Structures are given as C-alpha cells and as structure tokens.
Amino acid sequence: MARVVVDVRLKSEILDPQGRAVQGALGRLGLNGVTNVRQGKQFVIDIDGELDAAATEKLHEIAGNLLSNPVIEDYELSVEQA
Numbered sequence: 001m002a003r004v005v006v007d008v009r010l011k012s013e014i015l016d017p018q019g020r021a022v023q024g025a026l027g028r029l030g031l032n033g034v035t036n037v038r039q040g041k042q043f044v045i046d047i048d049g050e051l052d053a054a055a056t057e058k059l060h061e062i063a064g065n066l067l068s069n070p071v072i073e074d075y076e077l078s079v080e081q082a
Contacts (some may be wrong), residue, residue, distance in 0.1 A: 001082040002047045008068040008075045009040035043067050
C-alpha cells in the first residue's frame with residue numbers, strides 16, 4: 001500500500017486573505033511575533049500496491065491540474081510506501 005500526500009498552497013506572490021485573518025487573530029489571542037501565515041489544503045490518497053514511475057508521474061499530473069490551480073497555487077507531493 002502507498003500513501004500519497006499532496007500539500008497545496010497559494011504561491012508566495014498571491015495575496016492570502018484567510019492567512020492574514022488568522023495572523024491578526026493570533027495576535028489578538030496573545031501570540032506575538034507572528035510575521036506571516038499562509039493557509040493551504042492537504043490531500044491524502046491511499047493506493048493499493050506499489051507505485052511505479054508511470055503512476056507517480058500520473059499523480060503529479062493530477063496534483064498539478066486537478067488538486068491545485070497552477071495559476072495561483074503550488075503543490076508538493078510525497079509518497080510513503082508501506
């Protein structure tokens with residue numbers, strides 16, 4: 001079994017209003033010194049069997065085109081083989 005984790009975040013040059021709201025709330029809650037907060041999303045995909053190079057390439061294609069918006073988001077994909 002393989003576990004694929006895809007973390008998606010807004011590109012650094014894209015304004016993140018939700019991150020800014022959380023940053024302000026952290027200060028109001030007493031956590032001082034927070035200089036930046038960026039929000040994102042995570043997808044965890046469990047797959048039966050081992051992943052070969054073709055399957056890994058397909059997962060990168062899916063992450064880049066379905067799970068993220070390539071215009072405004074970056075993704076990071078990691079595979080854990082069980």
